[in-house]
Amino acid sequence: MFYNFFYNRRTDHTIVLTTHQQYTLGKEERLKSRKQIERLFKEGQSFNSGILKVFHQLKEGSENIPLQFGVGVGTRHFKKAVDRNRIKRLVREACRLQKNELQSLLAAQNKQLNLFFIYTGKELPDYELVSEKTAAALNKLMNIYK
RNA sequence: ACUGCAAACCGAGCUAUCGUCCCGGUAAAACGGGGAGGAAAGUCCGGACAGUACAGGGCAAUGCACCGGUGAAGAGCCGGGUGAUGAAGCAAUUCGUCAACAGAAAGUGCCACAGAAAAUAACCGCCCUGCCACAAGCGGGGUAAGGGUGAAAAUGUGAGGUAAGAGCUCACAGUUAAAAAUGGCAACAUUUUUUCCGGGUAAACCUUGCGUGCUGAAAUGCCACAUAUACCAUCUUUUGAGAACGGCCCGUUCCAGCCUGUUCUUUUAGAGCAGGGGGAUGGAGGGUAGGCAGAUGGAUUCUGCAGUGCAAAUUGCAGAACAGAUAAAUGAUAGCUGCAUCUUUAUGAUGUUACAGAAUCCGGCUUACAGGUUUGCAGAUUUU
């Protein structure tokens, strides 16, 4: 009985995930070019979403990638590399799980967007808080580029 | 058994789903394998490696400083010596801890306050003596035995000696340097002889000895893209000036010594003048910032056995392990076991937490560290 219960739960979970199948985060979906990042900070628009500051800019390019994003944490509030790595991983994970809606919207309009998140909070967050704030930021972006 | 300190070691494990970096695999997938530490940290030492056109020498700069061993090397490690210091002991001695541990007798500087005086010591005192009838007073000289100081006062004690004194002389003790003998590879120790006794400071300048060329993976090489053989200043272009040798000098080596016109000598060619062009250095800018190599497996680390050595370490054999990103992978969620805390003692609840994240690579050092294990030392109590 006990094992059976868990087996069912597990299979349900996997089915839900496989239907979407888009929770990927490959090398191509990250913003890596130094040139593009500098242009984004210089010319792009930005807004604050609680503990996150978001830079965003449409770009022209031949590659067919609707969304590229990067994450940064300043050394002012987090002196230890461990903490900075932790925050970057949490934001990246939250974005990975929630970006699909925006991605498909952009793909439908044939637009390409650069994004950069900067963590501006002063304390080490937990995953739930980061997830919530990232979702809010992504919703705001959907309204802008509708 | 408990507490504290120190040292060494460990730094939870397994499973599932999603995701990620590298390698293999594939036409593309699927799939398989690997993916953070003892300090990855601080950047404090030492190397490897790369560039700089390394002949060689000197100066400057900079580092080190008892001896031997170890190792690629070191300001590391191991062993020893000397000195200081703590504990135990009647003592001999034993057991620890620490040391930038060459030179102050090459020279220069500094030594506040106090004190006569702080380094060529005469302020008081003591002694001799001149002026003077004597005293007092003034002057000349000798003298470091005595003088409330100070961190430090001119080796200490005793005797002789003297006008008074003085290592002036002697004895003992201490101390500097040298020689010899014995022990030791050596530092050094012990003994004997001669000699010195002229404060401290070299983590003040410095002297002596030894070592080091400088720069640093954003090094460097190649490919691609882009641009500007541009601009300004100085120097130079026929014999005495320039450049390189990554501070300077000697020295060595290298480059340039071109073109046009004109004048003179005149076969070529050479010299002078003018102009052009070239070169070097500096200034101020412009472009690119993509890819590949460097780049991860080598003085490698660990384990076992055997050998050498007091030890650090090392030799042989066997086995195992070793990430490779570049706005930068190593993450998220769930469950089980283990562990900790609380309440209850079938169990339940909460937490899984320390210091901390590779960035060219190695060897050390230093610092941080929840909890656990082991060893050593100290403490007080309990039991036998």
Next chain:
RNA sequence: AAGCCUGUAGCCCAACGGAAGAGGCAAUAGUUUUAGAAACUAUUAAGUGUGUGUUCGAAUCACACCAGGCUUA
């Protein structure tokens, strides 16, 4: 990653190895004023980032840590 610099009252800063430390702003109290500001007078506030050493003596010299800042293209 590589390399360099700085820590002194609440703040800004000075001090040749020598009384344990100078100023300015601020603070507190007083004078002045009906009250306040300004001005004037007085007072308080450091033991020199931490530790160890060298020295008779350390803010100063040396070493090791801690904290903060800067440079590179």
